[in-house]
Amino acid sequence: MRLSVSETFVSLQGEGAWAGWPCFFIRLSGCNLRCAYxxxxYAYSEGEKRDIPGLVEEWRKSRVGLVQVTGGEPLLQAETLTLLEVLLNEGARVLLETNGSLALGNVPREVIKIVDRKTPGSGMKNFFLEENLGWLNEGDQLKFVITDREDYEWAKEKVIRLCLSCYTEVLFSPAWGGPVPFQLAEWIIADRLSVRFQIQLHKILWGEKRGT
Structure with a gap:
């Protein structure tokens, strides 16, 4: 069983509740969205075909307990579900980053889902499957990438109306090249919004360098 893989690498987890932890990344190829930011x-195009046992062995040799499967959009490849199961069975703590446009119902519950809810600034806000919200729990994360004040107000309305923070962790992250971080932080503080402010740690450390 083989997957199209863009790259694998070890770095620090740069986002969300696990930010700062060493992490083994498996970036799969192919994406069904084209976000403005x-x-x-480079992960849009076809990558190298890799078998699952080989990927798992590479993770094991990395001596890192945390694994993130990302893309692209990893759920475009049916074999991703098998990869997640095998990693869990091998004792990994597994994160899955997904754009939320594909059904999450078959993702193992033990996998920590990081779901990117696309904002208007992405140009892709209408592709999210709203029923995916029902598959999120306290250990998962729902991320909004904020490009401007319009994005912020749009995301804030959803957080409040749907009480998103009542059942999962909600992250607001400034788009790289979007609002400066302190602006987003001040908006959140002023509104006393029940979300976690986050910033892309890996870009602060290494900029746009690949493999970080």
């Missing part, structure tokens, strides 16, 4: 466009 995408920073991994």
């Amino acid at each position: 995408c920073d991994t466009r």
Whole structure:
């Protein structure tokens, strides 16, 4: 069983509740969306075909307990579900980053889902499957990438109306090249919004360098 893989590498987890932890990344190829601010466009095209046992062995040799399967959009490849199961069975703590446009119902519950809810500034806000919200729990994360004040107000309305923070962790992250971080932080503080402010740690450390 083989997957199209863009790259694998070890770095610090740069986002969300696990930010700062060493992490083994498996970036799969192919994506069904074209976000305006995408920073991994190289993953759109076909990558190298890799078998699952080989990927798992590479993770094991990395001596890192945390694994993130990302893309692209990893759920475009049916074999991703098998990869997640195998990693869990091998004792890994597994994160899955997904754009939320594909059904999450078959993702193992033990996998920590990081779901990117696309904002208007992405140009892709209408592709999210709203029923995916029902598959999120306290251990998962729902991320909004904020490009401007319009994005912020749009995301804030959803957080409040749907009480998103009542059942999962909600992250607001400034788009790289979007609002300066302190602006987003001040908006959140002023509104006393129940979300976690986050910033892309890996870009502060290494900029746009691949493999970080």
